[in-house]
Amino acid sequence: MLEEEPVSLAEAPTRSLNMIEAINEALDIMLAHDPDVVIMGEDVGYFGGVFRATAGLQKKYGKTRVFDTPISECGIIGVAVGMGAYGLRPVPEIQFADYIYPGLDQLVSEAARMRYRSAGQFIAPLTVRSPFGGGIFGGQTHSQSPEALFTHVAGLKTVVPSTPHDAKGLLIAAIEDNDPVIFFEPKRIYNGPFDGYYDRPSKTWKGHPGGEVPEGYYTIPLGKARVVREGSAMTVLAYGTMIHVAAAVLEEKGIDAEIIDLRTLVPIDIETVEKSVEKTGKCLVIHEATRTSGFGAELAALVQERCFYHLEAPVERVTGFDTPYPHSLEWAYFPGPVRIGEAIDRLMED
Known part of the structure; x- marks a missing residue:
């Protein structure tokens, strides 16, 4: 120290x-x-x-x-x-x-x-x-x-x-x-x-x-998420690059969503997640990794367990595909405006 x-x-x-x-x-x-x-x-x-x-x-x-x-x-x-x-x-x-x-x-x-x-x-x-x-x-x-x-x-x-x-x-x-x-x-x-x-x-x-x-020495506590922007239409859970992707897509579509940057996956700040989902009633999870057994599955389970009676729609996930990483199709593999936009539309329809 x-x-x-x-x-x-x-x-x-x-x-x-x-x-x-x-x-x-x-x-x-x-x-x-x-x-x-x-x-x-x-x-x-x-x-x-x-x-x-x-x-x-x-x-x-x-x-x-x-x-x-x-x-x-x-x-x-x-x-x-x-x-x-x-x-x-x-x-x-x-x-x-x-x-x-x-x-x-x-x-x-x-x-x-x-x-x-x-x-x-x-x-x-x-x-x-x-x-x-x-x-x-x-x-x-x-x-x-x-x-x-x-x-x-x-x-x-x-x-x-x-x-x-x-x-x-x-x-x-x-x-x-x-x-x-x-x-x-x-x-x-x-x-x-x-x-x-x-x-x-x-x-x-x-x-x-x-x-x-x-400048100088400062710390950000491990296990504390950041509310990137407040909103009421839905909660978006992401981390790393996908925070910027989500923010750009939501701004382009004009959706008043709350974006949560998890920052620390373990230990996770479940209190911030729970508070947000209880307010918005909807949740979208975005990550770049493959879908099956990705961290988004854990997030979806946690939200369902803790916020079930507040949810107005199923939790949506937008992730990488369950394939080996495609060099020539790298930018199609990433969650981007099309797939994220479709998930947003499904949540807004419910």
Whole structure:
């Protein structure tokens, strides 16, 4: 934990940053203030990461604090688990979420159970950062959204930011947390949102800063959702890139919907979800991952269990398809204006 008081977000000076810059700033702050924080992963050191999220940090803090690893995801996470038990706060980067599977056993069987198996004698305070989702034409091995696998594992926390402001505050909170956190970063909006949020980016698009980010140290509590905008027609539950997609479609259709950015999938802020659905009576869930056993199924179940007597229509889901990730049809795979619009129309008709 930092000894200094968090900045007052209402009064702090801000800078316009994209998500990559905000993540880099969060890592810089934690390296500076906590000597137990170390960053590790493939190409995170001298090169600064494939997306440049760790650029300049090895030069500033040295090769013992920010260091490259072999191409071995099971080794990266396994070593991080041991570091955490020893007393460090490792922040391993898995270069793409698609490559996290070799380290799944270490996360599920070791990190997630460390506190319970040792009766609190040891903890695993590691934060596994990884870019996830599509949007960069990465094909089947650089575009997956595996968040549901980790939300199923008791003992792991799963976080997905949707803005630079949240990415910085949530990442600092995750690194300070005494339990293992999976921190998925939506790479489609790494460099700032593109026009329309749901159309294929133009060849001339070069990205732009994504928002105002407070300077200095601040945290956003894990397990607290954000009401992106208030409304009464329906509740839209989403996270990551899909927050921007949903907002653009709803604005285009002129629907007075309430948009909830979950931010943390586990632990989920079910109170905010429940309060919203009780007010609107309708619920639309949007995520990029495949439909079957996706996190949207859990959201739909929770809403049905807790808000059944308030619902005026069945919960709608708009997701990716139950297919291998289609490289050439990437933009048809994403939930976009057509499929989201159809779901909105069905809800409005009921």
